[in-house]
Amino acid sequence: MAYADLREFLATLDRDGQLLRYSDPVNPEPDLAAAARATANLTDRGPALLFDDINGYEPGKGRVALNTVGSWPNHALMLGLDKNTTVKDQFFEFAGRWDAFPGPIERRDDAPWQEVTLTEGIDLFQLLPLFRLNSYDVGCYIDKAAVISRDPDDPDNFGKQNVGIYRIQVKDKDRLGIQPLAAHDIGLHLQRAEERGENLPVAIALGNEPVITTVAGMPLAYDQSEYEMAAAIQGAPYRITKAPVTGFDVPWGSEVVIEGEIIAGEREIEGPFGEFTGHYSGARRQPVIKIHRVMHRRNPIFEHLYLGMPWTEMDYTLALNTSVLLYRQLKAEFPEVAAVNAMYTQGLLGIISVKQRFGGFAKAVGMRAMTVPHGLAYCKVIILVDEDVDPFNLAQVMWALSVHYHPLHDTVTIPNLSVLALDPSSDPAGITHKVVLDATTPVAPEERGHYSQVVGNPEGTADWENIIKGLLK
């Protein structure tokens, strides 16, 4: 199942009862962010929200979509699955589709965002109902747009073209702040541009079907194309169109495409911004984008993402791409790894289920998670459970921790490792101890505890699960 654009996905959500249209008048602040926050607070099966009467905009013209992938049913629908698909089944479906990478792309010239072009008098606030997300954010942000850039040393390399999501502060009508960290692919592009003394051209695509947004948040290898990964995940060719000024490939279905450039050598105060750690980021001097051209559909939908204290939509959009990445990397060396749930604060905490080959094996797998590329910035707390414990079922994980974990034998603390600087516990910022909590059952030669008399399921339980599931439908 592939969605051509955001509107087609919203229509599917609507048919499945996962879209809430709100047509009463609202204020940009604090109503829009509060509504998204409230939806995340109430349920993990909540709807997307669509507002079309926002104070200051003509009713029906200024439209805001929030929480589009902000629940497990919406995440399942993104993958074209039944909305009641379990998280564990979504995980294995996602992992299976990854194997189809690289998928095919489809080039088109006739993108809907070519409808209107602005090159002078650009004012993003007139076009989109931008609004403050959290009370002490420094201003309005764009935080769910696909930012496309190329390697200035290898500009024709399609694989090195990057599609990523970065926080973008709207500093003026046609001027943005962006956070391209050195470790990000766009950070490398900017570094090379600045070494050459050149500005870095960027295209910014807002309001996309959900798969490219999910893939843009995936930590892919530098020369792997996000579009080819999106094709693999959606199981159909990914449709792209060239943006006219930069020549970069952008999604065919976007609502709005902005072209501009990061100004070489310029750094300007940016932030604070309420981040996915549940804390504000503080202020830094960061790069600035000058906008040259805006292209858009008539009456574009502004798709935005609320983030702050987990869980928010961001936790759903990053849950499986982070978990599956770690799973694949660990499984390549340790086939005994059964599943990985690294969906807590982008994998600052992760749970790995693994079949132990010998005593101490699970602890080694836990430490390996800390040294895969994603682990260098995350994986501060790793919990190991047996292969028959479902890491997506926290009741099972807490059971394993409560009865298998022995604080003296099963705690491995590794001092002074790297972690993302946004982790408010890191001290200095970017450095932390990390810990493995081994809640697997000890195996030889590590024989301790009293685990021989496990209470299993009564005979026929699996059959009864199916009977009761059928009756509940």
Place this chain on the structure above:
Amino acid sequence: MNDTTVNDTICPRCDAENVRVLTTSPVPGRWTMYVCDTCIYSWRSTEPRSATDPLAYPAEFKIDPADIPSIPAIPTVPPRRR
């Protein structure tokens, strides 16, 4: 609070008197957005006082304009290639 009473001269965050109108609502008269050209804080006239009034803005989020030049640059600007 409406446009005639909202603070439009002093930045609520850094107290600099370096404020200008950023933009106004597409439907005229609904709101005005302001931006401080010293610390790039922006606010809308319809927001609560904690976002618009220098006296109500919380102390832990205030900044001193004198500190801005020493805020770390991320990422740092690399040297030019020869």
